[in-house]
Amino acid sequence: xxxxxxxxxxxxxxxxxxxxxxxxxxxxxxxxxxxxxxxxxxxxxxxxxxxxxxxxxxxxxxxxxxxxxxxxxxxxxxxxxxxxxxxxxxxxxxxxxxxxxxxxxxxxxxxxxxxxxxxxxxxxxxxxxxxxxxxxxxxxxxxxxxxxxxxxxxxxxxxxxxxxxxxxxx
Amino acid sequence: xxxxxxxxxxxxxxxxxxxxxxxxxxxxxxxxxxxxxxxxxxxxxxxxxxxxxxxxxxxxxxxxxxxxxxxxxxxxxxxxxxxxxxxxxxxxxxxxxxxxxxxxxxxxxxxxxxxxxxxxxxxxxxxxxxxxxxxxxxxxxxxxxxxxxxxxxxxxxxxxxxxxxxxxxxxxxxxxxxxxxxxxxxxxxxxxxxxxxxxxxxxxxxxxxxxxxxxxxxxxxxxxxxxxxxxxxxxxxxxxxxxxxxxxxxxxxxxxxxxxxxxxxxxxxxxxxxxxxxxxxxxxxxxxxxxxxxxxxxxxxxxxxxxxxxxxxxxxxxxxxxxxxxxxxxxxxxxxxxxxxxxxxxxxxxxxxxxxxxxxxxxxxxxxxxxxxxxxxxxxxxxxxxxxxxxxxxxxxxxxxxxxxxxxxxxxxxxxxxxxxxxxxxxxxxxxxxxxxxxxxxxxxxxxxxxxxxxxxxxxxxxxxxxxxxxxxxxxxxxxxxxxxxxxxxxxxxxxxxxxxxxxxxxxxxxxxxxxxxxxxxxxxxxxxxxxxxxxxxxxxxxxxxxxxxx
Numbered sequence: 001x002x003x004x005x006x007x008x009x010x011x012x013x014x015x016x017x018x019x020x021x022x023x024x025x026x027x028x029x030x031x032x033x034x035x036x037x038x039x040x041x042x043x044x045x046x047x048x049x050x051x052x053x054x055x056x057x058x059x060x061x062x063x064x065x066x067x068x069x070x071x072x073x074x075x076x077x078x079x080x081x082x083x084x085x086x087x088x089x090x091x092x093x094x095x096x097x098x099x100x101x102x103x104x105x106x107x108x109x110x111x112x113x114x115x116x117x118x119x120x121x122x123x124x125x126x127x128x129x130x131x132x133x134x135x136x137x138x139x140x141x142x143x144x145x146x147x148x149x150x151x152x153x154x155x156x157x158x159x160x161x162x163x164x165x166x167x168x169x170x
Numbered sequence: 171x172x173x174x175x176x177x178x179x180x181x182x183x184x185x186x187x188x189x190x191x192x193x194x195x196x197x198x199x200x201x202x203x204x205x206x207x208x209x210x211x212x213x214x215x216x217x218x219x220x221x222x223x224x225x226x227x228x229x230x231x232x233x234x235x236x237x238x239x240x241x242x243x244x245x246x247x248x249x250x251x252x253x254x255x256x257x258x259x260x261x262x263x264x265x266x267x268x269x270x271x272x273x274x275x276x277x278x279x280x281x282x283x284x285x286x287x288x289x290x291x292x293x294x295x296x297x298x299x300x301x302x303x304x305x306x307x308x309x310x311x312x313x314x315x316x317x318x319x320x321x322x323x324x325x326x327x328x329x330x331x332x333x334x335x336x337x338x339x340x341x342x343x344x345x346x347x348x349x350x351x352x353x354x355x356x357x358x359x360x361x362x363x364x365x366x367x368x369x370x371x372x373x374x375x376x377x378x379x380x381x382x383x384x385x386x387x388x389x390x391x392x393x394x395x396x397x398x399x400x401x402x403x404x405x406x407x408x409x410x411x412x413x414x415x416x417x418x419x420x421x422x423x424x425x426x427x428x429x430x431x432x433x434x435x436x437x438x439x440x441x442x443x444x445x446x447x448x449x450x451x452x453x454x455x456x457x458x459x460x461x462x463x464x465x466x467x468x469x470x471x472x473x474x475x476x477x478x479x480x481x482x483x484x485x486x487x488x489x490x491x492x493x494x495x496x497x498x499x500x501x502x503x504x505x506x507x508x509x510x511x512x513x514x515x516x517x518x519x520x521x522x523x524x525x526x527x528x529x530x531x532x533x534x535x536x537x538x539x540x541x542x543x544x545x546x547x548x549x550x551x552x553x554x555x556x557x558x559x560x561x562x563x564x565x566x567x568x569x570x571x572x573x574x575x576x577x578x579x580x581x582x583x584x585x586x587x588x589x590x591x592x593x594x595x596x597x598x599x600x601x602x603x604x605x606x607x608x609x610x611x612x613x614x615x616x617x618x619x620x621x622x623x624x625x626x627x628x629x630x631x632x633x634x635x636x637x638x639x640x641x642x643x644x645x646x647x648x649x650x651x652x653x654x655x656x657x658x659x660x661x662x663x664x665x666x667x668x669x670x671x672x673x674x675x676x677x678x679x680x681x682x683x684x685x686x687x688x689x690x691x692x693x694x695x696x697x698x699x700x701x702x703x704x705x706x707x708x709x710x711x712x713x714x715x716x717x718x719x720x721x
Binding site: 141 | 184188
């Protein structure tokens with residue numbers, strides 16, 4: 001397992017809190033969402049930093065009100081084709097205003113690295129360390145994009161017009 | 171036509187380099203076939219029964235003579251000298267070598283063509299009216315919006331791994347030639363009371379094992395809000411579409427389950443949150459794209475061409491061709507010419523490299539260098555002066571492209587079937603050949619009149635059998651290929667689902683059954699009444715009796 005930073009932020013390995021455990025004093029822990037919801041007070045009290053480990057079928061509204069106290073949200077992809085994870089990244093940034101780290105875990109492919117970055121992810125927990133190079137290559141491949149995103153990227157349609165384009169009011 | 175700028179060129183050149191790297195990793199064994207599969211599919215590369223198949227996009231069915239010439243070159247150099255035009259207005263090459271596919275894409279990129287998202291669980295090539303920009307019955311040319319959608323949907327960071335494939339169609343005309351109501355999202359250009367351009371937005375249409383006709387989600391969406399509204403719809407689908415069963419993963423199932431009103435409500439809520447973000451492009455960009463689709467400067471010509479009238483009197487086939495294969499252009503004295511790729515006894519949708527070269531040459535000489543592909547698997551010269559028809563027809567006829575059957579029974583949509591496709595249950599091509607031979611007499615065909623026959627070799631419905639006035643569906647029954655007959659479908663503005671008549675027939679029986687269906691129609695029709703109207707008036711029972719009880 002290797003961690004790859006997409007946005008340049010400092011990334012660290014976080015311990016996943018196992019069932020029935022409480023965090024060691026001051027430790028950074030990643031907590032499965034269900035457990036976090038059940039035990040929030042005790043976990044936040046003990047831990048230094050807390051991250052939520054969420055499955056791709058999570059409704060983003062379940063995280064409403066918690067995003068200020070979380071240092072990380074890790075989205076666990078059960079398969080690379082489960083595109084709900086990309087929308088969760090967008091929801092975290094766009095709808096929840098989450099400023100902490102968003103991490104992808106699970107069997108994502110190198111060829112998805114740039115999509116993840118543009119969907120709001122900061123880091124990828126890469127299962128097969130031999131693939132780090134392929135991930136990095138994919139990350140730097142495209143320079144311009146046809147879509148704006150919710151991480152500050154503007155569609156190249158804006159660049160075509162000197163970034164001064166006029167939005168028509170509807 | 172849209173022309174790439176440096177950004178568009180950089181985008182597809184980068185994609186070719188990426189794909190070359192991916193193929194290289196696969197050939198070296200660094201990627202397993204399982205890992206390579208989704209990667210190649212996102213670039214239109216399938217593994218078929220006998221070989222790889224490369225599907226190249228013809229965005230909204232519009233291409234230039236030069237692009238067609240390049241397709242002919244690819245067919246000749248990398249394939250067996252032919253290609254197959256599809257219902258998504260694309261072209262498929264059936265025999266490329268895996269190791270050569272990056273070279274093909276590089277050659278295509280030089281003429282601004284690509285295979286991006288012609289497969290995979292992503293937004294596919296946007297299809298449109300084959301007469302767009304050249305027909306009298308449209309409110310506005312839909313292609314600038316199709317190009318906007320093409321760019322927006324290419325490498326979308328959030329919507330490249332949807333629950334299932336996703337198909338858009340857009341038309342600017344009241345007469346729907348693009349089957350928009352059979353698409354995941356269908357867009358119809360509308361004008362509001364203030365005279366402003368916008369879209370009626372439909373969603374949840376689709377074929378496959380669960381045919382559904384799309385429902386209207388919004389009556390009028392302002393032109394400027396197209397992309398943000400599409401993003402809202404796609405986000406709802408990406409989050410809530412089913413992923414546990416691929417047969418229930420299309421947006422039609424989601425919309426049926428939550429009901430169209432609720433889907434519309436959720437879309438509107440999400441749209442309100444994003445419509446003032448930077449999803450929609452600036453108006454200067456819409457204007458830039460529209461400028462590429464300025465109508466060609468055609469000099470108005472007389473609406474009568476003596477040469478056409480003279481040859482029509484002498485030559486019945488030419489007269490039939492003018493009647494069936496041409497449509498009124500918006501400029502007087504011009505027509506849209508549909509080149510039938512349905513020669514009687516031939517393979518529907520196929521064209522040889524030589525035929526492609528000829529069509530390219532004719533386009534350059536007679537049609538402003540423009541060609542269209544229709545979802546009915548024909549080619550179109552959109553801007554032809556009436557007076558040039560005799561010369562064009564003579565060249566086409568010499569090349570085996572003069573069949574005068576557009577819109578008639580033998581102008582069938584047909585999937586490749588079990589001759590090529592790994593998913594098929596039954597062969598389609600030999601059945602189409604038998605049918606077009608049986609009904610090959612032009613006088614009889616014209617007497618039968620407008621009739622859309624559509625055939626699929628399996629329930630995936632690539633041959634649009636649900637939307638056929640007469641649909642034919644190939645099934646596998648204990649190892650035997652059987653063909654079911656369906657009646658009453660429509661892919662037009664009066665969209666309807668065809669209903670299965672009864673048990674299937676073998677490959678000979680299906681042709682006889684079709685004969686009986688046609689005979690019932692000819693016996694029952696009122697003067698001037700087309701097949702679909704007769705069917706809707708008299709119902710299925712009389713057809714059922716004729717084909718099942720008479721024996």
